[in-house]
Amino acid sequence: MTTAPPQVPFSATLRDGRTVMIRLLEAGDNERLIALGAALPQNDWLHAENDLRSAEMVGRLVNARDAEHWRQIVAVAPDGAIVAYASARLLPARSSHVADIQLIVGEAWRRCGLGTVMAGEIVAHARKLGAAKVFVDMVEEQTAGQAIFTRLGFKLEGRLVNHIRDRQGKLHNLIVLAYHVE
16 A cells, blocks of 8 residues: 555545545544444444543543644544544654554444545554554454455554453454554
8 A cells, every 4th residue: 555645634435425524533523423432333342442432531532633643533424423533643662653543433334435445544644643654453353444454455463362351351362453654
């Protein structure tokens, strides 16, 4: 994948013909981001790092929107609802050349290309932040997420056995996929 410069804001037409506006996270997005989190299937929250159902967590994310080492983007449907969220955050100290990324797509907006659009755009933001390498981690069962990033050129860098404990206490393997930015 060749990473183009970030394009936000821009309109994207998805494979199913629907359109979304991709833009940076804004100060007034709290309630819409919480609504995205509340609408996700319960299984998505078993192993999620950031609980978008929590007003406190969403408040921290929105307050961090201007941090120099972090970029957050959202996809907004024509009705104003946030239907996807992605972030890229540079790691500190000896790993300051590496960014971790997160991607969350609303259930009704999956399998139409939105995840790929969001993933490509957040990688471009990570590159603009100065990242030479980006990585994403997810539980092994998240095969659709793995497919999105593999299509973009990410390679498997590791599988950590029983590394994640979900909110019900069950252990899961963690998959780490990485991409070296040109």
